[in-house]
Amino acid sequence: MRYNALSVIKNGLRGNIDWTRAWRDPEPKPAYDVIVIGGGGHGLATAYYLAKNHGVKNVAVIEKGWLGGGNAGRNTTIVRSNYMMPGNREFYSFSLKLWEDLSHELNYNVMFSQRAHINLVFSPAQRDALARRYNTMLLDGDDGEWWDRDRLKKRVPHLNMDGRYPIEGAYVQPRAGTARHDAVNWGYARAADALGVDILQNTEVTGFVRKAGRIVGVETNRGEIRAEKIGMAVAGHTSTLAAKAGLGKLPIESHVLQAYVSEPLKPFLDAVVVFGVGHGHFYISQSDKGGLVFGGDLDMHNSYAQAGTLPRYTDVMGCAMNILPATGRIKLLRQWGGVMDMSMDGSPFIDRTEIPGLYLNAGWCYGGFKATPASGWCFAHTIARDEPHEANARLTLSRYREGRQIDETGGGPVPNHH
């Protein structure tokens, strides 16, 4: 069923009883051409683009829980492309372009809102570093602007301009913003399903089926399922699953990142505001339901727990009070954590592996939501054609051995520095 304004009105008048399921709940087939493990945004987008761009429609997405139960439904939904390093630059720039047409592409409103991403600047050194970054973006055809204090104050009237860290201005990407994360997952799921993709929820991959050095299938709690090619897109659970596949150790550590949502408010903030000074790190936006959605740094210690600890919580609240003191009396409604696949240089990999038939998509750190469309596009390309798309040609797994790390922050080979 195609969604449009007319169908909303018609169904509304009929009491909304005629809507059909957005995607099927099929029984697993014994075999597929491609299996994608992980029903987060990346896995679902990969399945969609396999069917749409490459005509590979005999595809299953295997998800151990429910769609969007992982990071795809736990993130703070910031979408931007203010990356500088070759590798990330072309990839995130491509992703932002895909976002701009995503609702039409999927016939599903993903509520992509280009409300501007405002990176606050507190010192001349920070301004210089960001000038270099945003000029690099401009050279590449992306957008970026310097906003002085007056312009900033007009747009974000509640900012504490002269607090503990006086604000000098901001570097801004106007085309950046937020999207509704669940809608992205559901939109890709529905569009992939319509092209014939089987989405298998509550199906956990517990092992791999091997034949003559190749991986030819997966073992699951619903039985063995075969496929010629298998792609892994399991974010924070990559190391555990890779070990089962025999991939050996990877350049990843799993860490927990928390998110916080306040009670709903009237319009308060119509942009994404980011604060980073010293050890403080904080980002905030307001959702369409009115809640303030915000977060900060990792908890910093390795974790597979989808829940965070108190010190980071208090630190993030301190940051909120520092730049937006008006938030002080607002009640917090919800808080949770997600397990991040922190890579050794802070950048992802979308690549083939040394095991024939097995493909790997991981290392998203805490910036993989914005990557969803391009990640799916490039992973589908890599799986279907056995070679990378130009946007993921540098996002290889071998780059660490070759000394070609894509280290955007200069943090070194320490996962929690990125």
Next chain:
Amino acid sequence: MLRIPCPFCGLRDHAEFDYEGDATVTYPPLDAPEDAWFEAVFLRENPRGRHREYWRHTQGCGAYLIVERDVTTHEIFGAELAHPGMASAMEGAA
């Protein structure tokens, strides 16, 4: 809140400590082949379960500790001084 039993200071909140990474990594000799260095610098076991890791009691005695912790349940099985000389001196004192 995790609580880490520092051998010097006793049971302390983990907010007093800095996490310093995987303690199972051993760095090879300087002239070791590149492969050994690649593995030590870039590859991690990243287990879902018991993990040996360094924590520094930055806001306490300052010592580097090796803590064994379950990274899913956060259960802490013990902490010892990372420096073998310090560890044996502590044993002598006890």
